Amino acid sequence: MDSHSPGDHAAREREDEAAPCAALVVIGDEILSGRTQDRNIATIARWLGARGIALKEVRIVPDEEEAIITAVRALKDMVDYLFTTGGIGPTHDDITAESIAKALDRPLVVHEEAYRRLCAYYGIERFTPARQRMARTPEGAVLIDNPISIAPGFRVENIFVLAGVPEIAAAMLDSLESMITGGPPLKSRVLDVPLPESAFADALTAIAGRFPTVRIGSYPYYRDGRAGAQIVLRGRDESRLEEAVAAVREAAGRAGVTARLVRE
Amino acid sequence: MDSHSPGDHAAREREDEAAPCAALVVIGDEILSGRTQDRNIATIARWLGARGIALKEVRIVPDEEEAIITAVRALKDMVDYLFTTGGIGPTHDDITAESIAKALDRPLVVHEEAYRRLCAYYGIERFTPARQRMARTPEGAVLIDNPISIAPGFRVENIFVLAGVPEIAAAMLDSLESMITGGPPLKSRVLDVPLPESAFADALTAIAGRFPTVRIGSYPYYRDGRAGAQIVLRGRDESRLEEAVAAVREAAGRAGVTARLVRE
Missing domain, CATH: 3.40.980.10 (MoaB/Mog-like domain)
Structure with a gap:
């Protein structure tokens, strides 16, 4: 398994x-x-x-x-x-x-x-x-x-x-x-993908399916007349999180753009 | 009655x-x-x-x-x-x-x-x-x-x-x-009372008791080291609303300050 x-x-x-x-x-x-x-x-x-x-x-x-x-x-x-x-x-x-x-x-x-x-x-x-x-x-x-x-x-x-x-x-x-008693922190990464959200959605759905322990959110924006999306990845297991980040980068690359890691 | x-x-x-x-x-x-x-x-x-x-x-x-x-x-x-x-x-x-x-x-x-x-x-x-x-x-x-x-x-x-x-x-x-179908509009007035909220609270409670059809909210603020409160009055009956506004002004006057009507 x-x-x-x-x-x-x-x-x-x-x-x-x-x-x-x-x-x-x-x-x-x-x-x-x-x-x-x-x-x-x-x-x-x-x-x-x-x-x-x-x-x-x-x-x-x-x-x-x-x-x-x-x-x-x-x-x-x-x-x-x-x-x-x-x-x-x-x-x-x-x-x-x-x-x-x-x-x-x-x-x-x-x-x-x-x-x-x-x-x-x-x-x-x-x-x-x-x-x-x-x-x-x-x-x-x-x-x-x-x-x-x-x-x-x-x-x-x-x-x-x-x-x-x-x-x-x-x-x-x-x-x-x-x-209060806290819990294991939820780590997060944010990637900027300079594509309309809907053009990247199918790739993202596939990645979300491959990484069920990572929560993946997509937040579209419109800036200077261009559409893009911030992809927020969150999870407790840092290595799985990094794998998911790599998968998003790869998918963006296949779509012809660069996914840039941004500060939250 | x-x-x-x-x-x-x-x-x-x-x-x-x-x-x-x-x-x-x-x-x-x-x-x-x-x-x-x-x-x-x-x-x-x-x-x-x-x-x-x-x-x-x-x-x-x-x-x-x-x-x-x-x-x-x-x-x-x-x-x-x-x-x-x-x-x-x-x-x-x-x-x-x-x-x-x-x-x-x-x-x-x-x-x-x-x-x-x-x-x-x-x-x-x-x-x-x-x-x-x-x-x-x-x-x-x-x-x-x-x-x-x-x-x-x-x-x-x-x-x-x-x-x-x-x-x-x-x-x-x-x-x-x-x-959608709207309703009768709720009118509102906002008065600025340059007193700490707690110094004006008893007077305000009395006014709220006298005007039960007017909702009266008090929102304290601190500005330039001074405490004050915005008193928001809301109601559907404009004349009752104006009477309540007058009561707030009067009470502020008795406390030695001027209640100023502000735009929301």
Whole structure:
């Protein structure tokens, strides 16, 4: 049985199953109205990818309790780590903490350490009811530091609750390192093939069939009036990955063009 | 019974239920890996919003049949219009058409008009099997024009299948106008309040309570070392909206700052 056998499909599935995976719930009317361009998805996806954790699904839901609860319940048992962004500020539309508490059937409590940090930051005089709201977490939550505006995120069960403001979400990710266990990293290579995607598709299909443990994606572009495609190859076994890269180069050569390795 | 009564909550719900709504499934490993920053969500959200259609949920799923089928089946009965982007090209990883067919229990067929257009565009000699794949749709589909690279999107039942390349997705949206029925437009106003969000939150909560038919969102920002918030007010009744805007201005005035109306 050579390494191109159909058995490799099963091998990839086993590999995938062994690797940790994650999902993300983006909470925010401003994304669903198109007012704000989300930047957290790409940041979190890359952060997870660098740690060998596959992002399996993202859901964007409005600032509505029922929608948040439904998404959290649907995803939390599907993955190792569930992330959320948004809705942890001081205003009336920030309902993430209570929604997560309800989704997990945990009481919402004042987290003593969060309360202490926020009170120290604002001063007792300026520690208004709205600011006090930011100290509430589901019972049993562990804080996630917020070096920018103090109000912490939190982890409860396998759920990581981050801020929506991209700079704060990114800073919170940095402090999560010790709370997660990564997997074997997925290596990737990107080749630029200066051919219309459809002219290279049959060759690529054949290569994808020969290398079932390598995921091969094709992303067409149009630049200066010319069509081309970036071929992204990803896999855990570096030598198989290089063989697949060589196969793409060879096929491009047969089609009369040079496939150039590009930085991602 | 004045207009601030709790009955207004029910009024907003009735208004919401009457208005058409939509969901979006973004199909693409490249978004979930963080390699590509999605741009279609914001484009489609704004296009829908301008037509009085609320985007209720977005799911981003990988290029995997089971994930696409699950998302499509879950969302299509929840909304008036379900959009998808991505996975309609000629390569092996473009599996949207067959996945949608399976989700709807419809056969996947060669769409004659799509076949004719693609054949005319490529010429019979260059109309390879990979290119022919792009002519397949679920049975009963209506084409959505692609003025850029010919390969059409399609509508089947209440599902609108668009390309993933942002320029093409946007061009396809333009040709959908006659296929959808919009709703009463949601008007919006944006006020800039130069105060830390948490200093204005209690006032805002009171205003949100007084104007239940107006959705009020608060989006904090940090600029030149100063904290502020953009307050977004949205509603279908313009006079109530203006009253809520006036209430925000008044509250800002009491806090010693000027709330400035900004363009969105």
